Amino acid sequence: QVQLQESGPGLVKPSETLSLTCTVSGGSISSAYWSWIRQPPGKGLQWIAFVSSSGFRSYNPSLKSRVTISADTSKNQVSLKLSAVSAADTAIYYCGRDEGLGYFDLWGQGTLVTVSS
């Protein structure tokens, strides 16, 4: 079955750019919308951005100036870049799939990113 696996550096320095990858296995990233969602320690879920395989994108207005999301159909991967990170960006980052129906039917296990010098 389709599985999502997030990967990236566990530790990022303040003011640097965080880069994460979601690898989709067991299926294609085509015909779906792929999101990044995060959960800071002790807080709730926050949607960050989504991208379709055709490149259509949308961003959370509160993060839009610092976020770039992209999809690589050749690698079956979805990537996230978050610039100028601070301690407030410390969180577990999840990728999720929406097959165009307005909800996430599939999630990855998440990857913890800590922003610290």
Add this chain to the structure above:
Amino acid sequence: QSVLTQPPSASGTPGQRVTISCSGTTSNIGSDPVSWYQHLPGTAPKLLIYNNDQRPSGVPDRFSGSKSGTSASLAISGLQSDDEADYYCAEWNDSLNGYVFGTGTKVTVL
């Protein structure tokens, strides 16, 4: 900054029924379908309910969803210890062109 408000906590004893509310406005819940997710720390969130009241295959019928006006609810009947988790409502918002999650509710089984 979530605009979908949930109670921070809910609790019940095994076998009881627990209901979690998700309160919004006419521009979100009032006009968009709601989904619900169960999240245990350190694991992938799990879809419980979509389109207000539909259960994906594999989700027990102890979980049920409803919506009325600008509020949605998730009910857990026959509460079990495995149900102890965080629960989030969410919706796709056309005006935002994105998703909004509720503030989350921690369910404790006493």
